[in-house]
Structures are given as C-alpha cells and as structure tokens.
Amino acid sequence: MKKLYIIVLLFVATQTVSAQNTYFTCNELGVYLNNGSVTIKMPGLSKEKVKQKIQSFIKEKKYVYKPYYSNENMISFRDFVIICHKSKCGTDLIAKTIFHLAYDSEFVKITLDTEIYSSFYGTELIINDNDDVVSKKDVPFAPYEFQIPEQYSKEYPESIYVFNKKGKIKVQNQEVQKLILSYFNQYITDLVTYFEN
Secondary structure: HHHHHHHHHHHHHHHHHHHHHOOOEEOOOOOOHHHHEEEEEEOOOOOHHHHHHHHHHHHHHOOOOOOOOOOOEEEEEEEEEEEEEEHHOOEEEEEEEEEEEEEEEEEEEEEEEEEEEOOOOHHHHHHHHOEEEEEEHHOOOOOOOOOOEHHOOOOOOOOOOEEOOOOOOOEEOOHHHHHHHHHHHHHHHHHHHHHHO
C-alpha cells in the first residue's frame, strides 16, 4: 500500500510539473517555441469573435499592433521590454518580440519572432515604428550572445553557455537561462489564460 501511495504521489508531482507547461526551449542558439507554435482552442467562438478577443488582449496588455504583418487571417503585435536588469543578470537584457496570431473559428495559432539585446551601460534603448532598435546618446548595445568562447566568460557573465577550443559546450549561467525561459513562457501562459476564459 505504501508503494502504491508513493507511485501516486510521483504521478501527481509529474502531472503538476507538466501542467506548468514549458512552451519554450532555450539553447546555445536562442530561445524558441517548442514545435514552432502553440495552438489554443476556443470552442464555440466564430472567427469574428476570436478576432475581437485578440484585439481586446492587445489593448489590455498595451502591446503595439503591427498592421504590416497582419491580414484577414492573422493579427500581429509587438512587445519591447527589459527582461532582466544588470544587477541580476550582469547586463541589461531587453527583448523585442513580435507575435503572429493566425486565427479562424474556434482557434488561435501563435508563432513569434524574438530578438534579445544586451547593454552593459544602461537600458537607453528605444524602438521605432519599423521595429528598429537604437540607443539614446549612442549607449553601446549588441544582440545578446547565448554562447561565447570560454576565454571570454568573465567579460560576458550573462551568457548562458561557453564553449572551449574543442567545441565542447557547457552551461555557464543557468539562472539567466531560467529567467529567459520563465519570461517567454509567461507570454504564452497569459495568452492561454486570456483566450480560454
């Protein structure tokens, strides 16, 4: 009986972890949606109602609607925000994310494009209507490096991975990896919660 109880507890714990839904993978090349997309089912909603719900979500979250990428079957929007401060990650990390929500009656399919920027000297970054990222007062910034050569590990402590001369890759900063995954997973969790209610 005790063994059965332990098995049941392990099953419940496993289901709890999977219920938290990890939608993204963060590896040495970047952060990606698992399987490339997430589909949310919305039973009983017409295409027009689904569209209205997407528009309400964008307005509520104060994201920037992107008409250039949008059409009668897709609505796109952008977010541009700091995801980690220098005090925690070693440098400021700023994400530009463009969401593409393909939709029809009873479903939304989410894909996205994302870029992360790194600035050691402060988050003086702005973005224009064309999605170009620039810095105020020419503050230096660069695309975030998920992996760097091992010899530069001290100069880039925010990088998740390092690799040696033989090309062997190892994790340098698991905390930044967890933070990036948590940040992007929250996007999808917010969308799922909003569209399923």
